[in-house]
Amino acid sequence: MESLPLSTAHVQNHLLIMNRLHMLLHSIAITLVLYYRVSFLFQPSETRESNLLPWLLVFASELILSFIWILDQAFRWRPISRSVFPERLPDDDKLPAIDVFICTADPTKEPTLDVMNTVLSAIALDYPPHKLNVYLSDDGGSSLTLHGVREAWKFAQRWLPFCTKYKLKNRCPKAYFSALEDDDGHFARNYIEDKLKIKEKYEAFKEEIKTFRIDKAFSRDHPSLIEVMQENIIEGADNVKMPLLVYVSREKKPSHHHHFKAGALNVLLRVSSMMSNSPYILVLDCDMFCNDPTSARYAMCFHLDPKISSSLAFVQFPQTFYNISKNDIYDSQLRSLFTLQWQGMDGLEGPVISGTGFYIKRVSLYGNLASKGTDMLQLKESFGSSNEFIRSLSQNYTSDLVSGQKYALLGEPHFLASCNYEIGTKWGQEVGFSYDSVVEDYLTGYILNCNGWTSVFCDPSRPQFLGSATTNLNDVIIQSTRWYSGLFENGTNRYCPLTYGLSRISLPQSLCFAWLTYFPLYCLPLWCLATIPQLCLLNGIPLYPKISDPFFTVFSFTFLSALLKHLFEVHITGGTLQKWINEQRIWMMKSVTCHLYGCLDALLNKIGIREARFFPTNKLEDVEQTVLYQMDKYDFQASNIFVAPMVALITVNISCFIGGVYRVLMMGDCDKMFIQLFITVFIITVNYPIIEGLLIRKDKGRISKLVAIPVTLATLVLLSVFKLLGNV
Numbered sequence: 001m002e003s004l005p006l007s008t009a010h011v012q013n014h015l016l017i018m019n020r021l022h023m024l025l026h027s028i029a030i031t032l033v034l035y036y037r038v039s040f041l042f043q044p045s046e047t048r049e050s051n052l053l054p055w056l057l058v059f060a061s062e063l064i065l066s067f068i069w070i071l072d073q074a075f076r077w078r079p080i081s082r083s084v085f086p087e088r089l090p091d092d093d094k095l096p097a098i099d100v101f102i103c104t105a106d107p108t109k110e111p112t113l114d115v116m117n118t119v120l121s122a123i124a125l126d127y128p129p130h131k132l133n134v135y136l137s138d139d140g141g142s143s144l145t146l147h148g149v150r151e152a153w154k155f156a157q158r159w160l161p162f163c164t165k166y167k168l169k170n171r172c173p174k175a176y177f178s179a180l181e182d183d184d185g186h187f188a189r190n191y192i193e194d195k196l197k198i199k200e201k202y203e204a205f206k207e208e209i210k211t212f213r214i215d216k217a218f219s220r221d222h223p224s225l226i227e228v229m230q231e232n233i234i235e236g237a238d239n240v241k242m243p244l245l246v247y248v249s250r251e252k253k254p255s256h257h258h259h260f261k262a263g264a265l266n267v268l269l270r271v272s273s274m275m276s277n278s279p280y281i282l283v284l285d286c287d288m289f290c291n292d293p294t295s296a297r298y299a300m301c302f303h304l305d306p307k308i309s310s311s312l313a314f315v316q317f318p319q320t321f322y323n324i325s326k327n328d329i330y331d332s333q334l335r336s337l338f339t340l341q342w343q344g345m346d347g348l349e350g351p352v353i354s355g356t357g358f359y360i361k362r363v364s365l366y367g368n369l370a371s372k373g374t375d376m377l378q379l380k381e382s383f384g385s386s387n388e389f390i391r392s393l394s395q396n397y398t399s400d401l402v403s404g405q406k407y408a409l410l411g412e413p414h415f416l417a418s419c420n421y422e423i424g425t426k427w428g429q430e431v432g433f434s435y436d437s438v439v440e441d442y443l444t445g446y447i448l449n450c451n452g453w454t455s456v457f458c459d460p461s462r463p464q465f466l467g468s469a470t471t472n473l474n475d476v477i478i479q480s481t482r483w484y485s486g487l488f489e490n491g492t493n494r495y496c497p498l499t500y501g502l503s504r505i506s507l508p509q510s511l512c513f514a515w516l517t518y519f520p521l522y523c524l525p526l527w528c529l530a531t532i533p534q535l536c537l538l539n540g541i542p543l544y545p546k547i548s549d550p551f552f553t554v555f556s557f558t559f560l561s562a563l564l565k566h567l568f569e570v571h572i573t574g575g576t577l578q579k580w581i582n583e584q585r586i587w588m589m590k591s592v593t594c595h596l597y598g599c600l601d602a603l604l605n606k607i608g609i610r611e612a613r614f615f616p617t618n619k620l621e622d623v624e625q626t627v628l629y630q631m632d633k634y635d636f637q638a639s640n641i642f643v644a645p646m647v648a649l650i651t652v653n654i655s656c657f658i659g660g661v662y663r664v665l666m667m668g669d670c671d672k673m674f675i676q677l678f679i680t681v682f683i684i685t686v687n688y689p690i691i692e693g694l695l696i697r698k699d700k701g702r703i704s705k706l707v708a709i710p711v712t713l714a715t716l717v718l719l720s721v722f723k724l725l726g727n728v
């Protein structure tokens with residue numbers, strides 16, 4: 001008899017039917033819109049009612065919007081969801097080992113206590129401790145982080161027994177101690193007593209970190225430092241088996257490009273191969289802790305499933321965040337990505353790596369190992385000159401290391417963590433995490449997919465990982481600009497999903513990747529549609545069909561169909577009406593700023609004027625900002641290059657609306673100008689918070705007069721000039 005499956009996948013049929021029906025209707029509407037535009041070009045120029053240039057710009061915008069829309073449909077083609085049955089897994093002694101990689105870069109932006117909470121939550125995963133190994137990469141090379149790890153290790157020896165004894169669900173100490181309701185164990189005897197005791201220890205641990213005096217928080221120039229935490233017997237604690245905990249700070253030199261997080265992960269790949277060399281790896285950002293201890297077993301339900309395991313590279317869990325406000329004004333939870341879009345890709349060949357919260361098979365990161373055979377020279381060309389490392393590649397390699405200390409003292413791990421190790425090798429290209437992009441997660445996942453690997457998306461109802469999302473405009477800008485620059489770059493270089501991808505993966509899967517790289521292009525149509533119809537309204541140039549024209553229905557349908565589909569999707573993923581409006585809003589705001597800067601940054605990178613950068617996002621909580629965020633108020637205390645375009649565009653829209661209404665009243669051509677009036681009103685309504693920030697708000701998050709006045713004046717002057725020219 002065949003054994004019961006470890007996991008099952010179900011196509012979401014209702015959603016699938018809805019989606020495809022909508023695709024059909026919406027694509028007919030889009031085709032008609034484009035037909036309307038094209039036929040205009042064939043009209044004799046004397047009978048044309050409009051000028052060619054604005055018409056062409058609006059047409060181009062509609063083409064780009066349609067292009068992005070088509071790509072987006074691939075995510076909606078075959079959405080699936082999955083169930084797992086961890087109780088069917090083999091016994092603990094038959095489970096494969098797991099290495100957990102956690103990255104941190106800068107203790108001034110990433111509070112050490114939070115990083116250690118992530119480390120502790122990983123140590124306490126529900127998995128046999130001797131099969132769990134946790135590595136922390138510290139790119140800052142900070143003595144504070146090292147001190148933190150040592151203290152965390154001491155605390156862990158009490159924390160882990162406490163978690164297992166009471167079978168806690170919540171194993172991140174910070175989250176556990178601040179939780180409103182108590183965890184499962186509270187009926188057990190001694191629980192309250194034990195909890196008080198462990199709480200005391202936690203407070204002491206916190207104090208240890210808080211009072212530590214650092215010489216230097218951050219350094220870009222330091223030798224490698226590796227420390228393996230030893231199991232030692234603590235007085236009074238039950239002697240439980242502990243996972244291995246290793247601190248790794250790779251060598252840094254100012255002259256050497258260290259490739260950000262991808263570089264850090266590749267060092268961990270090599271160093272860990274000398275110690276535990278586990279076949280599976282969980283990657284975590286330091287700001288994303290394990291919220292539920294079962295993820296490792298859930299992931300194994302896929303990795304050990306004989307039906308899918310051979311081609312399966314990784315199991316991705318969604319990124320979920322604990323600090324999102326009810327209406328999420330910045331859409332920092334990335335709702336669409338982590339609910340609908342990743343499920344959609346899961347129904348094709350699998351989701352993209354999302355940076356954190358994924359269990360990846362170690363060999364998938366070693367490129368095409370089989371083709372390299374056993375030729376030592378060739379292997380060294382790819383993997384570098386460490387014989388020990390190459391030995392670790394063989395299937396039946398077991399490191400003779402028991403305590404970890406041996407190799408830490410011997411030179412090998414240090415050699416593997418040195419700047420020069422990768423020079424002349426294939427690390428970052430064919431081997432390990434990719435260096436070709438600041439969105440190393442996207443590119444690594446994409447290349448794996450192109451090489452025939454698949455992935456799955458696992459989204460249980462209780463979030464397995466919880467992180468801190470960006471909750472103020474400035475951080476949102478920094479983060480999104482980095483992402484969009486990286487993503488757009490991958491659509492314009494040799495990895496372009498529509499060329500490189502299409503020849504290697506299925507059509508819908510390539511379209512998904514293409515959407516991810518091209519959606520930053522929203523900046524072009526959104527800039528056009530926020531200015532051209534408005535300026536033409538002011539000068540009486542019609543760009544859309546009259547109300548009495550049959551094509552009026554086509555345009556209205558397209559607009560409504562897009563909005564309602566979005567509303568529907570927000571609704572089925574648990575969002576409110578307000579969330580829907582907020583998503584429209586932040587989409588417009590980001591499109592005219594972050595998307596634009598991201599695309600520009602990518603282009604500047606391409607022609608070599610700029611170098612790729614990775615500023616880690618700020619994870620410190622600012623009380624004032626948090627208060628604003630929780631009240632759903634935008635924090636416009638952001639950099640001017642972000643606020644200025646929004647102020648300028650809202651000024652254009654309001655002025656043109658006033659001028660347009662006046663014109664329409666004078667001329668009585670409302671019929672002709674209706675859609676343009678409507679677009680203007682729509683933009684003003686959706687972006688009302690900007691007006692509020694300009695004119696009404698008095699708090700610290702309002703738009704500063706120093707930006708508002710000059711930008712508004714300059715815009716008005718330009719508008720008057722334009723109007724005068726239009727009248728000539």
Ligand SMILES: O=c1ccn([C@@H]2O[C@H](COP(=O)(O)OP(=O)(O)O[C@H]3O[C@H](CO)[C@@H](O)[C@H](O)[C@H]3O)[C@@H](O)[C@H]2O)c(=O)[nH]1
Nearest residue numbers: 103104105139260261264285286355356438439479616617
């Ligand atoms: O030189 C660096 C820079 C960053 N990091 C670490 O990388 C992680 C992600 O950085 P973060 O500042 O949190 O950026 P986010 O924008 O929040 O990260 C998202 O986007 C990144 C790609 O741009 C992905 O790597 C992340 O997994 C994904 O969560 C953090 O743990 C950092 O400590 C390093 O280790 N070294």
Ligand SMILES: [Mn+2]
Nearest residue numbers: 285287468617
């Ligand atoms: Mn982050």
